[in-house]
Each structure stands twice: as structure tokens, then as C-alpha cells.
Amino acid sequence: MRILSLASADGLDSVSLDSIAMPDPRPGEVRVALKAASLNHRELWITKGMYPGMQLPATLGCDGAGVIDAVGEGVDAARVGQAVVLYPGQDWGDDDRFPAAEFGLLGMPGPGTLADAICVPADHAIAKPEHLDFANAAAVPLGALTAWRGLVTKGGLKAGEKLLITGIGGGVATFALKLAVAMGADVYVTSGSDESLEKAMALGAKGGVNYKTERWAKPLTQQSGGIDVVFDGAPAGGYKNYGRALNMGARVVVYGSTGGMSFEVNAPEMFLKNISLHGTNVGNLSEFKAMMAFVDKHAIRPAIDRSFALADVKAALEYLESSHGFGKVLIDIGN
Numbered sequence: 001m002r003i004l005s006l007a008s009a010d011g012l013d014s015v016s017l018d019s020i021a022m023p024d025p026r027p028g029e030v031r032v033a034l035k036a037a038s039l040n041h042r043e044l045w046i047t048k049g050m051y052p053g054m055q056l057p058a059t060l061g062c063d064g065a066g067v068i069d070a071v072g073e074g075v076d077a078a079r080v081g082q083a084v085v086l087y088p089g090q091d092w093g094d095d096d097r098f099p100a101a102e103f104g105l106l107g108m109p110g111p112g113t114l115a116d117a118i119c120v121p122a123d124h125a126i127a128k129p130e131h132l133d134f135a136n137a138a139a140v141p142l143g144a145l146t147a148w149r150g151l152v153t154k155g156g157l158k159a160g161e162k163l164l165i166t167g168i169g170g171g172v173a174t175f176a177l178k179l180a181v182a183m184g185a186d187v188y189v190t191s192g193s194d195e196s197l198e199k200a201m202a203l204g205a206k207g208g209v210n211y212k213t214e215r216w217a218k219p220l221t222q223q224s225g226g227i228d229v230v231f232d233g234a235p236a237g238g239y240k241n242y243g244r245a246l247n248m249g250a251r252v253v254v255y256g257s258t259g260g261m262s263f264e265v266n267a268p269e270m271f272l273k274n275i276s277l278h279g280t281n282v283g284n285l286s287e288f289k290a291m292m293a294f295v296d297k298h299a300i301r302p303a304i305d306r307s308f309a310l311a312d313v314k315a316a317l318e319y320l321e322s323s324h325g326f327g328k329v330l331i332d333i334g335n
Contacts, residue, residue, distance in 0.1 A: 003059045004114035004313050009049030012321075015060070015314050023111070025072035025119045032084060032125060034066040035134035037113040037310075037331040039320050040142055040171060046108055047317070055109045062088040062106040064113030065128055065137035066335065075122045083134070084125040085292065086113065088141045092284045105142070105282070113138075114313060116335060126289060129296040139302035139328040140295060142282070143171035147179055148291035149283035150231050150253045159184030161228040162247070164220070166238045168208070169196040169326045172255065174303045176231050177203055179291075182298040188224050190216070190238065199326050203303070211238065221245045229253065236260025243269055251276045303327030310334060 005018040025031045043060050045051045065085045071077055090110045093100025104110055111118050128137045151157045157180060165176050168189035180187050181204035189200045189208040197208040207223035209216040220227070226247040232238055233256030243266055246252070252275060265277070283291070294300070305327040308316035313331055320329050 001116035002310060003116075004061060004112065004310070005057060006047060006060055007057045009047060009054060009056065012047055012314060012317055014047060015317065017311065017313065022117060023119045025070055025075070027073040028075060028121055029072040029119045030068045030075055030079060030122045030125050031070040031117055031119045032064070032066040032086065033069040033117050033335050034064050034113060034115060034333045035335055036065055036138035036333055037061045038063040038139040039316060039329040039331065041320065042105075042142075043107070043317060044321050051108070053104070053109070058108035059112030059115055060107045061112040061114030061331075063138055063141045064106075064118065065134045066117075066333070068125060069117070071122070072119075079122070082125075083128040085128050085137045085141060086118070086120055087124040087126065087285055087288045088145065089282055089285070089288075090121075090124075096284055096286065099282070099284070114310065114331060116333060124285065126292050129292065131296070131299045132301065135307060135330050135332065136302055136304070139171075139304060139330060140175075140292070141288070143328070144175040144179065144291055144295065144302070145283040145288050146172045146255055146281065147176035147231070148294070149287050150255050150280045151176060151180060151183070151229070152290075153283070153287060154278040154280045155229045155231065155251045155253045157183060157185055157229050160186070162186045162188065162224050162226065164188050164190070164224070164227045164230045164232075164242055164245075166190045166211070166230070166232045167234050167258065168200045168205070169193065170233065171328050172233060173231070174203075174327060177205060178300050178303070179294070181205075182294070182300060185229075186224070188220060188227070190220075196326050211241070215241070217241045217243075217245050231255065234258040235263045239263045239265065246273060246275055249274050251278060253278045253280055255280050305329050307332055
């Protein structure tokens with residue numbers, strides 16, 4: 001079968017489409033014939049050696065959907081033929097509050113979804129929502145799970161609250177917008193692109209500001225009247241602007257470090273307003289199941305940018321790095 005392999009972290013030139021033997025599921029596992037996958041910036045960081053816990057060689061990709069075509073010992077044979085979406089993590093551990101030291105994702109250290117097939121624990125293969133085709137289903141896992149945990153578990157977002165999502169256009173941020181709108185929150189966004197702001201409005205955002213505008217906290221406050229929850233993947237450039245727009249008891253959820261690894265916090269502003277700061281990453285299996293059930297119930301569809309064939313996955317990675325716009329980049333496996 002075909003796999004997207006990375007033998008060394010020397011950039012995209014290190015990526016190759018190789019052939020290996022078809023894996024057999026071990027006890028408790030299912031084998032999924034993959035129909036589609038999607039890309040995250042994580043794959044780019046891995047090719048450059050910029051991801052923690054690098055383990056090479058690796059098969060890339062942590063988002064995927066397909067059909068179970070074989071089961072291991074102890075798994076109900078009736079699952080063969082089931083259309084599924086894959087939980088992107090492995091070995092979360094026993095504490096729902098945070099992952100264990102052994103936690104990792106598919107596509108390093110686990111097997112990757114940019115391949116013809118993959119073997120995963122049976123309970124990690126979740127029934128595909130009927131309103132999503134395989135391509136759209138493959139766009140959901142990592143981005144939507146990260147957004148779900150950040151908004152629900154960490155942010156405690158409630159209907160009617162005002163949510164700020166920074167850097168709209170990326171996969172995680174766009175899922176956060178779609179999920180929050182379905183939850184009944186009033187969503188405001190930032191972007192460096194007026195076009196992305198317009199697209200966010202079309203998806204249900206109440207307002208937005210271009211973060212290239214100096215002192216954009218003022219128009220944000222004027223639009224929103226104050227923010228209750230922030231979902232931020234780039235606090236180094238954002239917190240100093242939206243800090244004063246936070247309401248009493250606001251929760252700031254940080255899920256990334258784009259633009260810098262540190263940021264300043266005004267301590268009196270934080271404790272006098274009783275602001276809470278939370279870090280989050282990915283999510284556990286129970287959160288994944290809850291997120292998928294919500295996506296199914298509300299018929300949520302991911303925002304899609306462009307699709308490539310598996311044979312053209314290197315071009316897809318180059319596109320993600322240089323030209324990616326609004327939504328997910330998909331990979332058609334072709335099975």
C-alpha cells in the first residue's frame with residue numbers, strides 16, 4: 001500500500017510516497033481502508049523538525065476517514081463495512097484533565113492517515129455522520145476536537161456569551177466559529193485579511209477586526225460590548241490588544257503559539273477582572289465522541305479550501321505552506 005513517508009526532517013524535499021505491505025489489525029484493532037485525509041500545519045512543522053518528540057521515520061497525517069475492511073481478535077466482525085472517522089490521538093491516559101506523558105497523535109509517533117490503510121484501536125473508529133461525505137469527514141478530527149476542548153472543556157462557553165476567535169481562516173479557528181455559532185454564542189473574529197473577515201461573517205460571525213489595524217481593541221469593544229471567552233492561537237500578538245476588551249470573569253484559552261512563544265499580561269487587569277487563563281491541546285476520546293455527536297446533531301460541515309490526490313500530496317503541502325486561504329486542505333486517497 002502507499003504511504004506518505006518522512007525519513008529525515010529536511011523540509012518538503014524529504015517527503016516521499018512509498019509502498020509497504022498492508023498491515024494486519026492486532027487484537028482489539030480495526031483496519032480502515034482510507035478514503036480521504038486532510039492536512040494540518042503540524043505536517044509542515046514535522047517535515048522541518050519543528051515538532052516536539054520527533055520520531056523518524058514516520059508516516060504523516062492524523063486526520064482521516066474511511067471504511068473498516070478487517071478486524072482483529074476480539075472485535076465484532078459486523079463492523080466490517082462501517083464508514084468511520086478516526087480519533088487522531090493515542091494513549092491519552094487516565095486523567096481527563098490533561099494528557100499523559102505518553103500521549104501522541106497519528107502521523108508520528110502513531111501510523112499516519114496519508115496512506116491507503118491504517119490500523120487503530122476499535123473504539124477510536126467512530127461512525128461517520130451521514131451528512132458528511134468521506135472528504136468532509138476527514139477534515140473534522142484534529143481541528144474540531146481542539147476547538148471543542150478549548151471552547152467547552154476549558155472555556156465553558158455558554159449560549160449568549162461573546163466569543164473572540166483570533167486568526168480566523170485556519171482549520172482550528174474556523175471549526176471554533178462553526179461550533180460556537182451552533183452553541184448560540186455571539187462570535188467575533190480577527191484576521192489579517194479583510195476577505196477572511198467577510199467569509200467569517202458569512203458563516204455567522206457577528207463582527208470582526210483586522211489585526212493589522214493599530215489599536216484594534218477599540219473597534220472590537222465597540223462591536224461586541226466586551227468579550228467573555230477568547231480562543232487564541234497567537235497570544236503573542238493579540239493579548240495586548242484584546243486584554244482591555246475582556247469582561248469580568250472572562251476566560252482566555254490559548255491553543256497555539258503562532259507569532260511568538262511568550263506574551264505580557266497586565267496582572268491588575270487580570271486579577272481585578274477575575275480573568276482565567278487556560279492552555280489546551282487536542283482532546284481525549286470522550287471529548288472526540290461528544291464533538292462528533294454535536295457535529296452530527298447540528299449537521300456541521302467543515303470549511304474546505306482545496307482538494308488534492310494522494311499522488312500530489314507534496315504539492316498539497318507546498319500549497320498549505322505558501323497559498324492556503326480559508327478552510328481545510330483535503331487529500332483524496334482514491335480507494
